[in-house]
Amino acid sequence: xxxxxxxxxxxxxxxxxxxxxxxxxxxxxxxxxxxxxxxxxxxxxxxxxxxxxxxxxxxxxxxxxxxxxxxxxxxxxxxxxxxxxxxxxxxxxxxxxxxxxxxxxxxxxxxxxxxxxxxxxxxxxxxxxxxxxxxxxxxxxxxxxxxxxxxxxxxxxxxxxxxxxxxxxxxxxxxxxxxxxxxxxxxxxxxxxxxxxxxxxxxxxxxxxxxxxxxxxxxxxxxxxxxxxxxxxxxxxxxxxxxxxxxxxxxxxxxxxxxxxxxxxxxxxxxxxxxxxxxxxxxxxxxxxxxxxxxxxxxxxxxxxxxxxxxxxxxxxxxxxxxxxxxxxxxxxxxxx
Amino acid sequence: xxxxxxxxxxxxxxxxxxxxxxxxxxxxxxxxxxxxxxxxxxxxxxxxxxxxxxxxxxxxxxxxxxxxxxxxxxxxxxxxxxxxxxxxxxxxxxxxxxxxxxxxxxxxxxxxxxxxxxxxxxxxxxxxxxxxxxxxxxxxxxxxxxxxxxxxxxxxxxxxxxxxxxxxxxxxxxxxxxxxxxxxxxxxxxxxxxxxxxxxxxxxxxxxxxxxxxxxxxxxxxxxxxxxxxxxxxxxxxxxxxxxxxxxxxxxxxxxxxxxxxxxxxxxxxxxxxxxxxxxxxxxxxxxxxxxxxxxxxxxxxxxxxxxxxxxxxxxxxxxxxxxxxxxxxxxxxxxx
Numbered sequence: 001x002x003x004x005x006x007x008x009x010x011x012x013x014x015x016x017x018x019x020x021x022x023x024x025x026x027x028x029x030x031x032x033x034x035x036x037x038x039x040x041x042x043x044x045x046x047x048x049x050x051x052x053x054x055x056x057x058x059x060x061x062x063x064x065x066x067x068x069x070x071x072x073x074x075x076x077x078x079x080x081x082x083x084x085x086x087x088x089x090x091x092x093x094x095x096x097x098x099x100x101x102x103x104x105x106x107x108x109x110x111x112x113x114x115x116x117x118x119x120x121x122x123x124x125x126x127x128x129x130x131x132x133x134x135x136x137x138x139x140x141x142x143x144x145x146x147x148x149x150x151x152x153x154x155x156x157x158x159x160x161x162x163x164x165x166x167x168x169x170x171x172x173x174x175x176x177x178x179x180x181x182x183x184x185x186x187x188x189x190x191x192x193x194x195x196x197x198x199x200x201x202x203x204x205x206x207x208x209x210x211x212x213x214x215x216x217x218x219x220x221x222x223x224x225x226x227x228x229x230x231x232x233x234x235x236x237x238x239x240x241x242x243x244x245x246x247x248x249x250x251x252x253x254x255x256x257x258x259x260x261x262x263x264x265x266x267x268x269x270x271x272x273x274x275x276x277x278x279x280x281x282x283x284x285x286x287x288x289x290x291x292x293x294x295x296x297x298x299x300x301x302x303x304x305x306x307x308x309x310x311x312x313x314x315x316x317x318x319x320x321x322x323x324x325x326x327x328x329x330x331x332x333x334x335x336x337x
Numbered sequence: 338x339x340x341x342x343x344x345x346x347x348x349x350x351x352x353x354x355x356x357x358x359x360x361x362x363x364x365x366x367x368x369x370x371x372x373x374x375x376x377x378x379x380x381x382x383x384x385x386x387x388x389x390x391x392x393x394x395x396x397x398x399x400x401x402x403x404x405x406x407x408x409x410x411x412x413x414x415x416x417x418x419x420x421x422x423x424x425x426x427x428x429x430x431x432x433x434x435x436x437x438x439x440x441x442x443x444x445x446x447x448x449x450x451x452x453x454x455x456x457x458x459x460x461x462x463x464x465x466x467x468x469x470x471x472x473x474x475x476x477x478x479x480x481x482x483x484x485x486x487x488x489x490x491x492x493x494x495x496x497x498x499x500x501x502x503x504x505x506x507x508x509x510x511x512x513x514x515x516x517x518x519x520x521x522x523x524x525x526x527x528x529x530x531x532x533x534x535x536x537x538x539x540x541x542x543x544x545x546x547x548x549x550x551x552x553x554x555x556x557x558x559x560x561x562x563x564x565x566x567x568x569x570x571x572x573x574x575x576x577x578x579x580x581x582x583x584x585x586x587x588x589x590x591x592x593x594x595x596x597x598x599x600x601x602x603x604x605x606x607x608x609x610x611x612x613x614x615x616x617x618x619x620x621x622x623x624x625x626x627x628x629x630x631x632x633x634x635x636x637x638x639x640x641x642x643x644x645x646x647x648x649x650x651x652x653x654x655x656x657x658x659x660x661x662x663x664x665x666x667x668x669x670x671x672x673x674x
Contacts, residue, residue, distance in 0.1 A: 049386055061477075
């Protein structure tokens with residue numbers, strides 16, 4: 001509770017923010033016995049076999065995570081599955097089963113639902129997963145798509161975010177800032193379809209890095225791994241805080257595509273901001289020993305790793321090095337409240 | 338597509354209804370290889386061990402499934418878990434893990450979220466399940482709670498809705514119509530709190546019949562089993578259509594509590610309508626051989642079974658017998674569009 005002027009107003013979730021709310025919830029929900037609690041990319045469940053069961057859930061709501069006016073229903077379906085597959089990838093796992101919970105306004109066109117499901121089916125099929133169930137409900141609010149993906153990972157391949165070690169390099173797959181650049185160009189530039197239509201379409205559906213993650217995890221390369229859902233800066237902090245270390249990023253090493261640079265120029269933005277704080281890239285962020293870098297690069301010939309920084313002592317904190325000068329890495333990122 | 342007046346209007350989900358939409362989705366999503374597809378209470382996943390993995394997901398939205406003004410947050414949390422546990426029960430299984438996806442308006446009081454999670458934790462703990470993960474997102478719409486529950490069932494205990502046989506008796510646990518009576522009294526009667534507060538509180542949180550279901554399933558008694566989420570009439574049809582049979586219900590055998598009778602009198606309703614079409618009871622409906630009835634009753638000494646009807650040939654259809662007269666059972670039930 002807190003006072004606003006003379007009124008006694010209950011504290012709201014936007015007053016305390018997402019991170020505090022999650023902290024409270026973890027305390028109330030308790031720590032699962034498998035030792036990997038709420039907060040990693042996916043929950044890890046010991047079912048008494050040689051593999052752990054993985055389970056992750058993510059929701060996309062119209063007006064918050066997407067705009068039906070700007071993303072085709074089929075791409076949206078693919079995205080809704082892909083962001084969850086990415087969580088399974090980040091644990092070193094393989095996806096198996098998908099559950100879909102849809103909340104639809106009564107006025108939703110049937111063809112939208114069909115296209116959405118075609119996209120979900122396509123994305124699940126592509127990565128060897130099966131849609132096994134779900135439910136549909138009406139809602140007075142916007143369309144919401146909640147997807148749960150189950151997967152499995154051999155106990156020796158499980159990759160958490162807690163194991164980064166001082167001296168490790170930090171590396172990412174793909175390029176960063178694409179999703180943010182695509183979102184901003186559709187919001188801020190008239191006539192973007194003609195110049196940026198192809199780039200936007202390609203950037204709206206992330207590619208879950210299941211093969212790359214699994215290849216690394218199978219040989220035990222990642223000391224820590226997660227997927228970059230909320231921007232590199234946030235995710236580096238997450239690995240650092242979970243592992244009790246700091247991190248140094250090199251701004252001239254961040255993998256930024258030609259398109260992101262051009263969009264940034266057109267919108268008068270710094271492409272570094274998109275790469276660091278943009279969010280929704282769903283690339284992997286891996287902490288690995290410098291000695292295993294060659295092996296990792298050989299394993300991922302088709303999806304090269306980019307070294308973006310290194311793990312440093314906790315006391316150094318989280319910094320960005322640009323032209324030899326270090327500045328503190330802003331704590332920003334995509335938050336929901 | 339269809340024409341409304343002179344306008345060309347796309348067909349909406351409310352035009353075709355929930356059942357047709359689910360049929361379309363099943364076609365698009367494809368049939369899972371385990372042979373038990375979308376449509377039973379929970380998905381059945383063969384993970385190569387002696388037990389099947391069960392997975393079910395259900396969403397509750399403010400204004401559709403509950404009103405925050407009428408159910409305490411803690412009860413709502415319990416209910417959100419209980420309705421999913423009930424699906425696991427209906428398969429003959431045991432729940433293990435829970436994932437929670439919350440969509441919250443920014444103005445949601447923090448204390449509401451805490452109470453909600455306390456209720457979810459309580460309900461999960463009570464039935465031996467653990468909250469292992471989830472996610473939170475903001476929404477411009479109403480509060481929505483999507484819960485996924487995982488469970489397991491030994492292959493020999495798996496209870497589907499497809500095995501009802503002609504001559505079987507149909508039996509239910511508990512009493513029917515309580516949830517509907519509680520909902521209607523809060524909507525239609527001023528000052529209900531004083532007279533009906535205790536009944537309403539007790540009826541807002543269903544009791545998942547995990548023990549009863551598991552006791553029956555372990556010895557292979559159910560030919561078909563499901564939980565009554567949308568009213569007995571709907572669920573009898575579901576078992577019948579899945580099993581290729583009809584059903585006859587005896588109206589004087591339906592288990593209706595004293596409170597439901599009193600509420601019905603006060604609201605000038607037929608208590609039979611509440612029992613048959615009310616929904617949200619989450620009691621078990623079991624088809625079992627007449628010969629196994631004694632064994633079943635002995636197993637469930639604390640949660641007695643009530644014989645409510647019998648399985649008849651498909652040609653007879655779905656009928657209700659009252660004072661020796663048969664009338665067709667209405668196809669109604671709780672639908673979402």
